[in-house]
Amino acid sequence: QVQLVESGGGLVQPGGSLRLSCAGSGSIFYRYVMGWHRQAPGKQRELVATITTDRTDYADSVMGRFTISRDNAKNTVYLQMNSLKPEDTAVYYCNARHLLYPQNNYWGQGTQVTVSS
Numbered sequence: 001q002v003q004l005v006e007s008g009g010g011l012v013q014p015g016g017s018l019r020l021s022c023a024g025s026g027s028i029f030y031r032y033v034m035g036w037h038r039q040a041p042g043k044q045r046e047l048v049a050t051i052t053t054d055r056t057d058y059a060d061s062v063m064g065r066f067t068i069s070r071d072n073a074k075n076t077v078y079l080q081m082n083s084l085k086p087e088d089t090a091v092y093y094c095n096a097r098h099l100l101y102p103q104n105n106y107w108g109q110g111t112q113v114t115v116s117s
Contacts, residue, residue, distance in 0.1 A: 002106040004094045009111030020079040022094030033097045034077040038090035084115045
């Protein structure tokens, strides 16, 4: 079992930056693909970025603006978000999916990010 707790959301002006954190506990962190997803009002949840020990992937909409990173020693994954746009407004969710057993898939409770002037 993995527990995930996100933090770092808030209100920011267009062009601003935020850093989200996701603290995990309960299992061996490095055995999981860690990811950030987001869900805007009235829209489906979408993948933003994922990270393993040797690879990162990003949605086209955030490429070059967002950076995902992880600290396995601290069981924490981060999402640095720069050049934020109003369309980035959403609830951001942290996700952990086991590398070998993808049915072991866990979500955090979400953190709100609002980009508005």
